[in-house]
Amino acid sequence: MTTGQWLANPDGTRWFFDSGALSLDFGLGGVDVREQFASPADLVEWLAERFERVEKKASTGELRDAVLLREAIASAARAVALGGAPTRDDVDTINLFAAMPDVPPALAGGRRRAGAGRVRAAQALASVARDAVRVFTTHGRLDDAGEASARRRIRECEADDCGYVFLDESRADNRRWCSMQRCGNRAKVRAHRARALG
Known part of the structure; x- marks a missing residue:
């Protein structure tokens, strides 16, 4: 599944943020998602x-559920990126959604496809929650007690004025910025100015 999304700066310009995971995109990289x-x-x-055949309408209850899940993922991602562990409430919320029926995978080319009808918002939210479980378990390096180890790949952007969280899947394990287009470029400009003045 493709990840990433276009976001707007306060001045109206747009930039592409790819957290590296569906669930972190949904949690908008750990920033305030309310x-x-x-x-x-x-x-x-x-x-x-992100999901084929999703229903064209969602209820206000599904919207409330989405915001609840989004806040839990954002909070958990931020905690792990800062070297801690998600709160029990965030873990319980993510687990609750992950336990619901999700979007069933289907192999193309057959005559019949289970789950080929419309995808409900609740199913898509369950898929997002299951991705969060996978990401926090695999890349957040949470142990059986829910504690984060030192070897984690969920990181916070190094820009002082940012705070976006992403999954570092670089070969060298050294991604520093939420986006080279945004924070990485600003850091390069600042470093260039410092060298020119220095």
Whole structure:
């Protein structure tokens, strides 16, 4: 599944943020997510970009569920990126959604496909939660007690004024920025200026 999304800066310019994982994209990289998904239509638009056959309508209850899951993923991602562990409430919320029926995978080319009908928002949220379980277990290096180990790949952008969280899947294990287009470029400009003045 493709990850990443276009985000807007306060000045109206846009930049591409790819957290490296569906669930971290959904949690918007650990930043304050309460103002995202202002309406059920916003939720449907986000899901439709990532899931085929998603229903064109979502209920206000599904919107509330999405915001709850999004806040739990964002909070958990931030905690792990900072070397800690998610709260029990965040873990319980993610696990609750992950236990629901998700979008069934289907192999193309057959005459019949189970789950070939419309995908409900609740199913898509379950798939997002299952991805979060996978990401935090595999890349957050949470042990059986839910504690984060020193060897984790969920990181926070190194820019002082950022805070986005991402999954570092670079070969050298050295991704530093949420986006080279945004924070990486600003860091290069600052370093160039410092060298020129120095």
